[in-house]
Amino acid sequence: MPVNLRPAQALYLWHKANLAMVLDEEPDLSQRQWAVLLSIYLEPPPHTVRGLARKLDVTKPVITRALDTMGGWGLVSRRRDPEDRRNVVIQRTVEGSLFLERAGDVIARMAEEVPR
Template sequence: MPLPGTPDELMALLHETVAALVRRDGPDLTTRQLGVFLRVYVYAAPHTGHDLALALNLPDGAVSDALDQLCGAVLVRREANALDARSVLVQRTVKGAALIREIRQIMREAISLPPAG
């Protein structure tokens, strides 16, 4: 999905977004946790841990560790997979949906800022 803007403009947007996230009162997500979280919220469900690992090109264990932290922060939840007892489905939560709305708002505000420099 192509995005408007130059790489420098997109980098500035990423910086403003991450800076706002680290200043906010809430869970301090690692880059990996944020990547897993965004994959769950930006792309259509269903998501299994293994599917997330494949999509992000990460080991299953790394995704499982990230999911442990995200579940602990109540940003996602695991649910039994009725179609495959060996896997779990990763579900969105109300708290996670609120964080996505907050990230979108941060990005909207960053887009409207005058260029730095």
């Protein structure tokens, strides 16, 4: 079902959801880290450093730094592609799935508070 928000309402929702997530005990992700994480979890695999770098129009080291940080929080993991050892495949984790489920819950809760 489509969600129709005016620009001010969309910004209000974004602000409220971001504020709620900053104030909780979850890791604080940068915009780039969110883009990487959501690409990994919302788009069909496989995901590679090279593919994510191309999608976000950044260099592979930029993606590697984001993955290093998110991997430290347990949100993603990496392994070498057994068929092509030059490729690194990014994998989803249970911790990452739960993190995004909680974030989705926050956004849904904040959406109920958007002024009409």
